[in-house]
Amino acid sequence: MIVHQLIKYFETWAPKGASWEKDNVGLQIGSTDAKIKNIFLSLELNAESLNEAIKKNCNFIFTHHPFLFKPLSKIDITHNPKAKLIEKLIKNNITLYSAHTNLDFTKHGVSFELAKRLKLNNINFLKNEKGNQVKLIVFVPAEFVDKVSNAIFNAGGGVIGEYTKCSFRTNGSGTFEGSENTNPALGKKENFEKVEETKIEVLINKWDASKVIKSMIAAHPYEEPAFDVIPLENENVNYGFGAIGELDKPLAQNEFLNHVCKKLKTKNIRFTKGSGRKIKKVAVCGGSGARLVFDAVNQNADAFVTADVKYHDFQDGENEILFIDAGHYETEILILDEVKKRIEKIISDSGKNIKVYKNSRSTNPVRFFNNTGDK
Secondary structure, eight states, rough: OOOHHHHHHHHHSSSGGGSSOOOOOEEEETTTTTTTOOOEEEOOOOOHHHHHHHHTTEEEEEESOOOOOOOOOOOTTOHHHHHHHHHHHHTTTOOEEEEEEHHHHBTHHHHHHHHHHHHHHHOOOOOESSSSSSEEEEEGGGGGGHHHHHHHHTTOOSSBBBOOOEEEEEEEEEEEEOOOTOOSSSSSTSEEEEEOOOOOOEEEGGGGHHHHHHHHHHSSSSSHHHHOEEEEOOEEEEEEEEEEEEEEEOOOOOHHHHHHHHHHSSSSOEEEOOOOEEEEEEEEEEEEEEGHHHHHHTOOSSSSEEEEEOHHHHHHHHTSSSEEOOOOOHHHHHHHHHHHHHOOOOOOOOHHOOOOEEEEEEOEEEEOOOOOOOO
């Protein structure tokens, strides 16, 4: 399996275009033409995780947090620890790839995995993204409708939730008159023509628009197809922020706090008290999601589990919702299990003998000190 083949498969789930515009996702270091030996998964890259990857003969490393985020002014391998890692990656012919906010915002991504770990049911996005879709409208001669629509679908158009190949079609008449320099697929040049056509309307994610339009034009019989691309403000059911679901049965506040600690394997969480009601409906957001607290409240969630909550953010949720900071690492590390499962499936389907390893050590830089009061 070649690196670009794995990336292409992975990005059908978490496309780069779905990421925050200022994020640096995708290839970090290395070659997309390299043949994959084994694969190493880690939340982020540090010296210990790189050494483990090399020891396990892995030449492809996947991380959730981008290794390169801010522009580098120089690569000083003598004094800069990150530069030393870059040197080591290159010397060992290792390709490094990162999926960050695109994996946060996609269905069954970071927040969905957090919701599943907390045993929530009926999981949906807490807040759907909007403004990242367009509608493609194209006019096609009746006999070419299937060819053109299939080209659109195969390039990524027409996906709505769990449905694919979604479109709306209207029959009508199209007219045109080509100049002496034309070579019309139907009718004659310099002659006014009237043709039975079908208007095809399809939703497309913005990041797929260029690819879909290119495929549509290639399949279309006309020299100059007539089509419209219309920006939309619709909520995108396929991408969003956070997740929300329900527990099987309501839990008292302390029971739920214990439940979170047990499922996320942590003994340290911060929280601000909620309304006092039992916890049934729960909102979550892996990583830094405090900005979504009002969305959780507005959807009548009893609790909101996220990380990196600031003092004044806690004040926003006080007495409204059981607002929990369970740790950045703790709420995101779960995604590696889903990544591993999906990569192993594509490897199995391809018949290749490639092993996928998860980092055996924690990369969490946060430590806790418990003062026992001993003198």
